[in-house]
Amino acid sequence: MKIILASKSERRRKLLRDAGYQVTVVEPDASEEIPKGERDPHKITILLARRKAESVRKKAKKGIVLGADTVTFYNGEVIGKPSDENDAVRILKKLSGTTHSVITGICIIDAKTGKTLSGSVQTTVIMRNVSEEGILRYVKSGKYAGACGAYKLQEKDDPFVEQIRGSYTNVVGLPLELLTDMLGRFEKWKV
Numbered sequence: 001m002k003i004i005l006a007s008k009s010e011r012r013r014k015l016l017r018d019a020g021y022q023v024t025v026v027e028p029d030a031s032e033e034i035p036k037g038e039r040d041p042h043k044i045t046i047l048l049a050r051r052k053a054e055s056v057r058k059k060a061k062k063g064i065v066l067g068a069d070t071v072t073f074y075n076g077e078v079i080g081k082p083s084d085e086n087d088a089v090r091i092l093k094k095l096s097g098t099t100h101s102v103i104t105g106i107c108i109i110d111a112k113t114g115k116t117l118s119g120s121v122q123t124t125v126i127m128r129n130v131s132e133e134g135i136l137r138y139v140k141s142g143k144y145a146g147a148c149g150a151y152k153l154q155e156k157d158d159p160f161v162e163q164i165r166g167s168y169t170n171v172v173g174l175p176l177e178l179l180t181d182m183l184g185r186f187e188k189w190k191v
Contacts (some may be wrong), residue, residue: 001183004111006030006056006067010151016066019176026059028067034078041073042120045105053107060111064186067107068174070133072149073122074100080148088144089135092160095149097129102149102171108182117182121175123166130160148163154184 003021005013006028018022030051034044047070053067072079074095082088103156105120130138144150151160153171167175 002063004056004060004063004065006052006065009068009146009173012068015169015172015174015176024063026056026065028055030055030067032069039076039078039153041058041071041078041101041103042073042105042122044078045069045103045120046107046118047069047105049105049107050116053109053116057109057111057114061113064109064183065109065111066179067109068104070102070104070148070170070173072100072102074098080146081146082150085139085144088139088150091150092130092135092139092144093132095127095151096135096160098188099124099126100149101125104173104175104178106169106175106179106182108179108186110186115186119178119182121167121170121178123164123168123175125161125169125171126163126165127160134159 001021005023005024005025008027009170013023019071032048048069049067053065057065082091101122102125103122107118109116143152167177169176
């Protein structure tokens with residue numbers, strides 16, 4: 001199946017290609033501003049995913065457009081991507097030694113018909129206690145950039161994540177289980 005990915009994320013692109021999808025990337029032109037007063041991470045991620053998908057749908061004549069957005073949720077706070085190194089250090093110190101959630105919203109749109117389907121998934125992450133020295137070393141490496149919660153899950157010997165309860169690919173950047181389910185429902189609608 002061909003997918004038009006409304007994202008700059010290399011990790012999302014790789015996950016899709018590794019899962020066997022043909023992927024075309026079109027960078028979205030959409031606001032990532034969270035509406036004032038909105039605190040529900042599921043609603044936030046779905047709204048942002050929809051904005052991304054809709055911005056790319058305007059450029060596409062046909063195909064399935066996929067938008068996705070991921071946030072970290074801890075202690076009632078929605079945590080997105082860090083703005084700089086200092087913000088990354090602050091976020092990682094806050095999350096060190098905690099159990100928190102990673103939530104991704106997905107929106108798929110048939111570019112031709114405008115049919116839309118959205119959903120979200122939540123994964124629980126148990127993070128190791130990481131020393132300040134370890135956090136600083138990680139941030140200086142630049143690996144935090146563009147990652148919600150200021151960390152990217154490593155395939156081997158992850159310095160932060162001790163355990164994942166739920167979708168592994170959600171924590172990487174795109175919950176493939178949810179996407180597969182949604183694409184299956186989407187195909188049934190077309191019949």
